[in-house]
Amino acid sequence: xxxxxxxxxxxxxxxxxxxxxxxxxxxxxxxxxxxxxxxxxxxxxxxxxxxxxxxxxxxxxxxxxxxxxxxxxxxxxxxxxxxxxxxxxxxxxxxxxxxxxxxxxxxx
Amino acid sequence: xxxxxxxxxxxxxxxxxxxxxxxxxxxxxxxxxxxxxxxxxxxxxxxxxxxxxxxxxxxxxxxxxxxxxxxxxxxxxxxxxxxxxxxxxxxxxxxxxxxxxxxxxxxxxxxxxxxx
Numbered sequence: 001x002x003x004x005x006x007x008x009x010x011x012x013x014x015x016x017x018x019x020x021x022x023x024x025x026x027x028x029x030x031x032x033x034x035x036x037x038x039x040x041x042x043x044x045x046x047x048x049x050x051x052x053x054x055x056x057x058x059x060x061x062x063x064x065x066x067x068x069x070x071x072x073x074x075x076x077x078x079x080x081x082x083x084x085x086x087x088x089x090x091x092x093x094x095x096x097x098x099x100x101x102x103x104x105x106x107x108x
Numbered sequence: 109x110x111x112x113x114x115x116x117x118x119x120x121x122x123x124x125x126x127x128x129x130x131x132x133x134x135x136x137x138x139x140x141x142x143x144x145x146x147x148x149x150x151x152x153x154x155x156x157x158x159x160x161x162x163x164x165x166x167x168x169x170x171x172x173x174x175x176x177x178x179x180x181x182x183x184x185x186x187x188x189x190x191x192x193x194x195x196x197x198x199x200x201x202x203x204x205x206x207x208x209x210x211x212x213x214x215x216x217x218x219x220x221x222x223x224x
Contacts, residue, residue: 034212043198043215051210094207095164098151
């Protein structure tokens with residue numbers, strides 16, 4: 001069965017710290033990887049996409065992809081209370097399949 | 109550019125009834141996908157439509173169906189509603205179909221369906 005796995009958390013980090021969110025997937029043939037952020041009561045919002053092995057940076061966010069290990073991660077630098085949300089990893093399997101999400105709490 | 113628009117935002121139905129949900133994609137987007145989100149199961153893929161054709165279907169019973177019109181707008185229908193169908197139904201659009209490289213989904217605000 002094709003799957004996307006995430007630790008459900010909650011992951012608690014102090015304000016200003018680096019939050020590290022991880023995701024593994026089952027299909028070696030996957031080509032597209034996305035991170036979405038979902039605030040409570042809202043719909044998912046795309047924050048990062050990555051297609052090649054290595055790192056991709058966008059502001060405070062860095063996505064990392066390792067296709068050999070079937071692993072994708074999201075780093076959030078200088079975490080802010082407004083980053084508190086559920087982060088969803090999505091992989092094309094080939095339909096876009098979502099993990100159950102990791103709840104991030106950024107504490108003052 | 110307007111985002112993905114879903115109507116209605118909230119629905120309350122009773123068991124056995126049927127319901128139709130509507131989705132207007134971002135202008136220029138040809139693919140519309142539907143997902144069901146529940147606290148226990150997370151986001152579950154229902155189906156995808158591209159150029160009025162169903163491209164892919166998730167593991168849901170035949171009570172769940174959909175269609176796409178020539179203007180890319182899509183509707184989803186659920187017949188013979190069950191209590192377990194209570195969920196947030198999310199529509200998402202993308203430029204190309206989901207199997208295409210570099211074609212992320214953009215979600216609407218969802219329709220919250222409650223079945224009593």
